[in-house]
Amino acid sequence: MLFSSLLQCTREQEGTTQRYRNATSALGTNQTSGTGAPLAHPIANVAVDHDHRMLRVCWEGGEVEVFPFVWLKDNCRCSSCYHAVSHSRLILMEDIDLEAKPTNAKMVGGGQQVEVVWQDGHRSTYGAEWLRLRGFSEENRRVRESSFRLARKYWGSESLEKVPEALFQELLTDDAALLGWLRQLEVFGFVKVNGAPVETGQVRRLAERIAFIRKTHYGEDFSVKAKLDPSNVAYLNGPLQLHADLPYYEYKPGVQFIHCVVQYEGVGGDTQVTDAVHVAHQLQQAHPEHYRVLTDTPVDWFDIGTDENMEFHKLLRLPMICTDKNGEIRRINLSQPQRNSHFSVPVGEVAAWYAALVAYHRLLADPQYCLQFKMIPGTILTFDNLRIVHGRTGYLSGQGERHVEGCYVDWDEVRSRRRVLESKLEPDHS
Amino acid sequence: MLFSSLLQCTREQEGTTQRYRNATSALGTNQTSGTGAPLAHPIANVAVDHDHRMLRVCWEGGEVEVFPFVWLKDNCRCSSCYHAVSHSRLILMEDIDLEAKPTNAKMVGGGQQVEVVWQDGHRSTYGAEWLRLRGFSEENRRVRESSFRLARKYWGSESLEKVPEALFQELLTDDAALLGWLRQLEVFGFVKVNGAPVETGQVRRLAERIAFIRKTHYGEDFSVKAKLDPSNVAYLNGPLQLHADLPYYEYKPGVQFIHCVVQYEGVGGDTQVTDAVHVAHQLQQAHPEHYRVLTDTPVDWFDIGTDENMEFHKLLRLPMICTDKNGEIRRINLSQPQRNSHFSVPVGEVAAWYAALVAYHRLLADPQYCLQFKMIPGTILTFDNLRIVHGRTGYLSGQGERHVEGCYVDWDEVRSRRRVLESKLEPDHS
Incomplete structure (x- = not known):
């Protein structure tokens, strides 16, 4: 509710199924779609909201998500913050910067990425698709559920007409x-x-x-x-x-x-x-x-x-x-x-x-x-x-x-x- | 509280430690103490409380416990109800008798056992010590806790003066x-x-x-x-x-x-x-x-x-x-x-x-x-x-x-x- 004022673009209508497809394909990858094809959803604009300590990202098509500064900093994908082979965060817990803030944030690569320059000079780049899949909206969070565990279908002797x-x-x-x-x-x-x-x-x-x-x-x-x-x-x-x-x-x-x-x-x-x-x-x-x-x-x-x-x-x-x-x-x-x-x-x-x-x-x-x-x-x-x-x-x-x-x-x-x-x-x- | 009126004998003072010793030694055994020695606590008298559907057992020394009929029947130790080698109940779930009641219950073997004759003619014998260890009182239930898991002792670098x-x-x-x-x-x-x-x-x-x-x-x-x-x-x-x-x-x-x-x-x-x-x-x-x-x-x-x-x-x-x-x-x-x-x-x-x-x-x-x-x-x-x-x-x-x-x-x-x-x-x- 706090951030509803940020939702300036029109929300795109999109089924959960398609979002799930994107979500699971990118679980183990970064910043590009699985196929290497151009991203379906490049970024239209980004804005830094210092009041709420959030980065606002608006995709072409109108969907908007906001990302907390501290989360962005903790999830920097550069090689000193992240070890790609083991999919592991290298940034240490004592280095998590609760006060992290960007001095600059901009779209690069024709909307395929966002580049953030932090107050301490550190530079982070995030893929558009990578960010989309990590959006904090309720829908985005629900999308990933089935990767954890599939929903059960309960049965009695009648409803399970034929045993799988x-x-x-x-x-x-x-x-x-x-x-x-x-x-x-x-x-x-x-x-x-x-x-x-x-x-x-x-x-x-x-x-x-x-x-x-x-x-x-x-x-x-x-x-x-x-x-x-x-x-x-x-x-x-x-x-x-x-x-x-x-x-x-x-x-x-x-x-x-x-x-x-x-x-x-x-x-x-x-x-x-x-x-x-x-x-x-x-x-x-x-x-x-x-x-x-x-x-x-x-x-x-x-x-x-x-x-x-x-x-x-x-x-x-x-x-x-x-x-x-x-x-x-x-x-x-x-x-x-x-x-x-x-x-x-x-x-x-x-x-x-x-x-x-x-x-x-x-x-x-x-x-x-x-x-x-x-x-x-x-x-x-x-x-x-x-x-x-x-x-x-x-x-x-x-x-x-x-x-x-x-x-x-x-x-x-x-x-x-x-x-x-x-x-x-x-x-x-x- | 319901059964406090049954507590007619004086409660024996007994430390938890000793009770724990008995409890754990008898976990895997039935009806006799581990040593085969005469039981420390023979039964003084038993009474059937039809109103509450409970058997009242009073040990020499004064301790009293009550045992629900349905539990006693479900835990009959005779060879058709119980398989001693695998420590397994043989009585089937459909045979659990919610209405089970004794026609007679008496002390036998000089207070070492209780014999119950059920309305359907089935006869069950329970050891005095076996019953004591299964008493439903709060103290009795607490006694067994440490067999599940030992209580933790927490430590900081000072309190753990020497690492075990x-x-x-x-x-x-x-x-x-x-x-x-x-x-x-x-x-x-x-x-x-x-x-x-x-x-x-x-x-x-x-x-x-x-x-x-x-x-x-x-x-x-x-x-x-x-x-x-x-x-x-x-x-x-x-x-x-x-x-x-x-x-x-x-x-x-x-x-x-x-x-x-x-x-x-x-x-x-x-x-x-x-x-x-x-x-x-x-x-x-x-x-x-x-x-x-x-x-x-x-x-x-x-x-x-x-x-x-x-x-x-x-x-x-x-x-x-x-x-x-x-x-x-x-x-x-x-x-x-x-x-x-x-x-x-x-x-x-x-x-x-x-x-x-x-x-x-x-x-x-x-x-x-x-x-x-x-x-x-x-x-x-x-x-x-x-x-x-x-x-x-x-x-x-x-x-x-x-x-x-x-x-x-x-x-x-x-x-x-x-x-x-x-x-x-x-x-x-x-």
């Missing part, structure tokens, strides 16, 4: 297919990968197309089949109720891979998958008090045992539904076996918490939200372990084997790989 | 020394490990005494020395300002190891270490508005490059000082090179944020908070990357080499290892 699918061999050889898979994982939280060889070692091959496996105390890739004296109930043949893995990890692995190597041929061993964030939203609408209890009540999650010759004793206290400062759900913790008998709440809150859990679980298992199917050998389920809960119906042991192999890759690496692929395959997002 | 130290060889061979080191890491956030061999490969040996290395896009163990065309400014020879590593990782590595293999012999290359959470508290007291700005303003952190033949494009938006719902500081993000030129805040907030950054940095670098010393070869600095900022003064390249090797281990694994060692070395915490 991908082909194993394509993911291994085709970067465009790889990018498509990673995007669907972020958006829907669940993708079936078909056609993997029916032998162990495939989850690792898939993970390494992204980056590397996230290791836990169960190792890197791990096999799930019936075992004697198991360290985890997954290694029994009873039902594995809807759950998210490793709720006791503060840094809970982000994306889970489950490869069906051998399927049990009798009745049972079906896979169940539910979008637990979607169901939490339904619970919030239908029973706001249950939702509040599950987001506010700390629960003790734990796992004690030995695997791969390593003893572990994990322990974490977090609500079942974890929300951020904006109330958005960031993580679901649900695991009946790995919920501790220690429950650290005032005794009067216990019964209400159980009532909320039972209500939430009923919705999670409801066929309108829960997909149930039998995996066939060669399928790899890939899903968001912070959002999706998965389970398996019980089966009889001794009547044929069942063997799945799993591993995890963290969202930090998945999103990083998506951005790398976007820069490579869609430099102009065309 | 450990001996490399002892950590490799002596579990008690190992436990001591892990505790000091949690409490002080910073421990110097002395006497490591002066060759690479030592950080891995140390990490594997805990669990395993946390991998990032820079690999597992990584060398920092002057490089041409570096992917990171750490590989230049200029000053590396106070910073925390990898601020663009949502799952930011928890504990960092830095092993000095070769030290530069000229002037420079000094190490700087500051407790950035302590300094943030000082900022909060002296300049609450600066503190508020740094905890509330989202900052774009990023890293783009190639390392170990893997391209990465990390991006994360988080405040410099990250607080949890209770306002406690959980993570510090500070890295001048890895702060993006994109700054997604309303333009009117930019100048105040820079003023807060400069004020915070001045305190961080102030000799009253910042330790500065020159590492000698064979020293491994180990510190909390969520809390501590570290730096290095510049040095001249071409006048002798400088080579440090680093790696990370996550807090999830460090705390797990601490609990495993506590169970092994201090079964009664004696």
